[in-house]
Amino acid sequence: MTTCGASRAALPCSALAERTPLQDIIADLKWRGLVHQQTDEKLAAWLGEKSRTLYAGFDPTADSLHVGSLIPLLMLRRFQKAGHRPIALVGGATGMIGDPSGKSEERNLLDVDALAANVAGIEAQMRMLLDFEGDRGAKLVNNFDWMRSFSYLDFLRDVGKNFPVSVMMAKDSVKTRLGRDDVGISYTEFSYMLLQAYDFVHLHEQFGCELQLGASDQWGNITAGIDLARRMKSVQLYGLTCPLLTKSDGAKMGKTESGTVWLSPSRTSPYAFYQYWINVDDADAGKCLRFLTELEQKEVEALDAARESDPGKRESQKRLAEELTRMIHGDAGLATARRATEIFFGAEISELSDAQLGEIFADVPSQQLARERLEGEGLNVVDALVEASLAGSKSDARRTVAQGGAYVNNRRVENVDAQLGPADLASETVMVLRSGKKKYALLRFKA
RNA sequence: GGGGGGUUUCCCGAGCGGUCAAAGGGGUCAGACUGUAAAUCUGAUGGCACUGCCUUCACAGGUUCGAAUCCUGUACCCCCCA
Structure with missing residues (x-):
């Protein structure tokens, strides 16, 4: 697997970081439906002024990312292509705590060794989609690196002091958990948002990071970071969330009967990965094309039309599977997936090794x-x-x-x-x- | 404590002395059709040495030439009366 991964639809990685002038990324995200909430309506203009630094966080719950993490990761890639500098934050520290957002139960804590292994696996996958070279090159950071030496007392004095409990309680992520009498929430998880909020402040200080991206369930954590930065440093930071990728029936995307669809070929073979996208419902295909590929508007709309007039041809699904398999598994992976598909669907088998x-x-x-x-x-x-x-x-x-x-x-x-x-x-x-x-x-x- | 009903093959549910490996439905599997969709249709659905044999109808005994079906006991479940 090469560092630069496998993108064909996209520019070669090496060109990503140098690309100027700035493009109107927000307009692109908007037609794709990728803008869920933003802290400031003038984000587009702000981004147009100069190259900005932004970040998104990823949970190291496994040694591979899965389809669900693809949207934020691609968001980073889109921003980089548009001339900005992305930071991918791996939550080595926050992963030990567990984000209560969107979860109905207290999370099991991961031990340090497992986390380190997971972080390494995820990092390798990010290198396929982001360009880490040059002065606008992406950065990969692990919040464990700065949280590990932060003493509890110092943290309470510097960070905790700025969090009114009433505000914390009002966050949806906490409120929903408190509203249930069967699970509850531990002090540890309750504190999660402080850690993520501090990440943002830290990245701002360290790298001049001013914008945080995340899925819609991250809104509370993102605004917590913005508030903290205002209180601690008197600076204005920004946030942008994208919708969660769900199917038309409400279920989460990226799950099959046999489990999660992973990006790692050792967990989900290129063939299985390809098949997952080939089988996307008509109703979800347009959304997937917008959210997960870098096809241009005209092309996506042409596929919409084709799907309408001749759904049986399933051009959208084929294109989707092709684009994504190539992006994640490279041309070789796509070729394997296609050959496997041919054979799985009836081609007689002979003369193979x-x-x-x-x-x-x-x-x-x-x-x-x-x-x-x-x-x-x-x-x-x-x-x-x-x-x-x-x-x-x-x-x-x-x-x-x-x-x-x-x-x-x-x-x-x-x-x-x-x-x-x-x-x-x-x-x-x-x-x-x-x-x-x-x-x-x-x-x-x-x- | 007293009275009544139940326990059937993966699930639900018929069966009430031979014609019962056990109706019907669901599920599952296979075939046709199809868009690698949905719906639909057809067939199959205990095992094996497969025109035959063996093992299954809560469990253990018994009556009978012969029992899932009758009798006795055991376990579990449900309902009614106290």
Whole structure:
């Protein structure tokens, strides 16, 4: 994975930081629907005056970001492209506390080692989307670095003093938790906003950061930071939030039955990632294109029109999947995803290598069998299906075959008595079994 | 404490001595159709050595040539009266 990642629609990373003059980023964000709330209506003009420094925070709850973090991260990228300097803040310290916003329960605290590993993983992913070179290069900071040595007493005197409890209690994030009698909120989580508020002040002092971006649930934390800066330093800072990415049915984007859609290829294969976007509902496709790609307005609107007139073609979804897979997994990742798609949807499998199959079927369960089972009489299809766990019993397997639902290397098996031999291997040692439309399993035959 | 009802295959629910691996629905699986959608339609749905055999109807015994169905006891659940 190269530092510069995989953007094609976007400019090469190296050009991001140098790009001038300033573009009207707010106008772009507005048509995309990415502006939820802003602290000042004159933000556009303010940003037009000169290159500004801004930041967004990310939770290090795992060693990879997921689709949900993509919007703010792309926001940073958009600002950088428009001529500003982004800072990505990884919440090594705040991650130990847990943000009560949008959560219904107290969070489990992470230990220091786990956090360090998570921060490292996330950092690598950010390097794909942001340009860290040059004087307008992005910065990556970890609030653990400045919070670790901040003593409790000093923090209470310098920061806590500026927070009226009445104001803190009034924040939605706290209020909703206090309103419930089944969960409550600990003092630790209650203090969370102080930490995030202080981050903003610190980044302003250290890097001249003046604007904080976040999802809409961050509004309270952002304004807390702005208030704190005014009280502590008498400076005016700004905030901008974007909507949360939700589906038309209200559910969160980026979740499948099998779990979260991650950016890391070891957690979510490029194929699974690609498939996630291919399967986006028509109703959500336009929003995703606006929120998550860098396609221009004209292009997005053309896709809207195409979706309207010929939804079956699913041009929007295809384009979305293509853009995002390339952005996150590079051209090579996109190629893999596409080839996997072709094969998953019926293309007969032959003349492939173990390595290729391994890549394509990365998410598919496999079972190892002795090579001898293919010799002589061969392996009965029914037994093969059972070994591969595609059938719960031999009866079940027989039924599947009888009903025309069993495939070997994507070739339908016609006969219950079929025997599989070495000729049925798709590669050196692997046989691809399938039951139904897209339930796959591999059998690996080792000597 | 007294009286009554219940416990069926993944779920709901029929069955009330042989024709019961057990109706029907849901779910699930497969097929057709389709936009890798939704809806719809068709088939399948205990196991195996599969025109046959074996194991299942709360559990343990019993009556019968034969029981998910009858009897006895045990466990759990529900309702009514105190």
